Amino acid sequence: MSPRQRQTRDLLVHIDRALPRSLRRQLEDQLRDAIRSGALAPGSELPSTRALAQELGVSRGVTGRAYVQLAAEGYLELRQGANPAVRNLARVQLAPDAAPVRAGARVRYDLRPHLPDVNSFPRQAWLRSVRTALAGATSAELGYIGAQGLQQLRVEIAGYLGRARGVAADPDRIVITTGTAHSLSLLARALTHLGAQRMAFENPSHFVLREVVKHAGQTPVPVALDSEGVRIDSLRAAGAQSAVVAPAHQFPTGVVLSAERRRLLIEWAQTSGGLVLEDDYDAAFRYDRAPIGALQGLSPEHVVYLGSTGKSLAPAMRLGWAVLPARLVDPIVYELAAGMIQLPGIDQLALADFLHRGEFDRHLSRMRTIYRRRRDALVDALETWLPDCPVRGIAAGLHAVVELPSADVEEAVCARATSIGVLVQSLTQHALPGYDGPAAVLVGYGPVPEAAIPRAVQQLAEIVGNARPPLMARAG
């Protein structure tokens, strides 16, 4: 059947019944994209569920569920007696941690998958480093500093990454950024200028990172994943010049790239001239497995290593780093310099001191113990309250993947949980077209006190229980 294309009052929506993606998801994806791109401005009114359903020739359930999901994600405001409206908060959603609940609404449990425990931020140790930085800063360090970042910080980061992550880190190849998203944005821009446009992303992968590179001129291309990680046949078929991967703990699935796939991925880069962008976002937190060194150490001229203090210290630190192949140092420094971006020198000096005194290592070691206990409490509670749902991705990181029987259950669970202040994310909100893996809810334990975890899981289990029966009855 040919695609239906109807003009609603103020938005253009294409519904194609021939696509394997459900009508509801097609509608939801297009509205989400339109809001994110600004095509639907904050405050715009959408048609009622009834009017839109009539217009598109779909059931009202389809439009209603799409609106509920977008409201749960924070894009739409559903109003009694009035048409839904695009929220002003919509753009804030690009920050991965922006809460999708209405301002002032009570958050019972924040189980979003990428949040660290900022209550454990080492305030005293950081304060000491800031004092040392201020007291010792030279007049040159208080002047205009280079766009690549302060040398002493790059030296400390190189030492840490070589020792702890097996990165081949020469301080001259390191660029200081505001974090991984910023590093990716710079790389995407530089690659676009160099004539490369197709950037492969694991399917699923963090949607914010894809938005960031799209904004910088790249086309994200989906690449399939399986239990060993990114599939190299799919990567070869994608015809991409670069590929973003998270080998140590893939987001959101938690899959670890197998030794054989690591080898094949490097081979892909070396034979095709492709560039691997290694997102090492939470590898510092691994629990019951041997450390897996960074991929970058195997082929420093073909892999960019991306690291950040966002998970290890706090998202608000806004300090990260990229370790670059020689040929990309000048283009990336140029991107920073031409964009007039120089990161605060005092923060850089403080982080250098913090690393130098071993505080970073001490903090990570302390957090590993705390997170492991929370992870164990979560796994126990899931076994008790959701014994039928397979749990994956728990050997590292700050979240578990709790599989659900269907995309409909996933959608209902996430919308309901978010509406009552139990903040979770769905796995498929990170999916690209062609995703055919399981539906799941992503349950983070980073910021949740150990004692609160059983109750949080019990609430989630109640929601899952309520979401399942009618659907099972319908299926029967």
Ligand SMILES: Cc1ncc(COP(=O)(O)O)c(C=O)c1O
């Ligand atoms: C998988 C993944 N990579 C990268 C980032 C971005 O990190 P940063 O805060 O350093 O930009 C996030 C943020 O949540 C993430 O979840």
